[in-house]
Amino acid sequence: MDHESLLASRALRTEVAGRTEALDKVKALVLLPDGLHVTTKMVADYFGIGLKTLESLVLDHRDELESNGYQVLAGASLTSFKKVCAVSPRVNSIALFTRRTVLNVAMLLRDSVVARHVRTHLLDRAESTPGRPVDNFIHSLAEWIDTRIEDALTHTGRTDREREAAGTLAALDAMTPAEFEQHIARLCRRDGCEQITVTSGHGDRGADIIGYTPSGRRLVVRCEGRTAATTIGSGDVQKFIGTAGLDHRADAALYVATCPFTREALLLSARHEVTAVHRGLLEAWNNGTRLRALG
Incomplete structure (x- = not known):
């Protein structure tokens, strides 16, 4: 070609x-x-x-x-x-x-x-690119083997939807909330974040993922798997600002959604240094682009 x-x-x-x-x-x-x-x-x-x-x-x-x-x-x-x-x-x-x-x-x-x-x-x-499809979350044969062994031992293998999330928004839209949170956690780890933990809704106080950026800053992530026809409003962002800052003392905050943000929500996010990972930015991140906020 x-x-x-x-x-x-x-x-x-x-x-x-x-x-x-x-x-x-x-x-x-x-x-x-x-x-x-x-x-x-x-x-x-x-x-x-x-x-x-x-x-x-x-x-x-x-x-x-x-x-x-x-x-x-x-x-x-x-x-x-x-x-x-x-x-x-x-x-x-x-x-x-x-x-x-x-x-x-x-x-x-x-x-x-x-x-x-x-x-x-x-x-x-x-x-x-190899001649046959490769798992979107696996970057080498050795890692692929290690992951399969781990799955076999823990009986918690990935679902078909997770394995097939090859950079498409359709695959992200098809995920359950729990699958979406796990996927975002993998993206954070892929980009060098450490001690990434998915809270799974247990006393998370509005934070779905917590951890540290590659530079050691405390990271708090909110994940919203919504339909593309809906939007994240300023009220949603305002709640997360309180959660990230007051409850979790975040140095870096991501609000990740599979839908757009309203103009007011984007402006509010920018004022409070929350990275609004809207549908378009999510696609780029999922396909390999690093988020500046995770630097």
């Missing part, structure tokens, strides 16, 4: 359409407050191209882009979206791209330097 192959073949693009972490390897993609979408202008700015160039590409490849999340909102759906993302009331319609759609654009844009760098990361990963 090479650059020309990706540019020419929709089938090849489909094979790597879920590897959105390649975007973050090149340049930070700023999302709207819902944590899921970007506008046409935001995509054009990311790739350093003109709006007309992007609009022409969408016109030529709309069917493919729609299969990867591109949509145009109007009417009642736009009204609901405006409440979450503070869109101007004068806007009658808005085109939205997901991270997956933006990656799709990167595989179609021939003359963007940023797009070419994204494709390079995709190709590098494709060359280093």
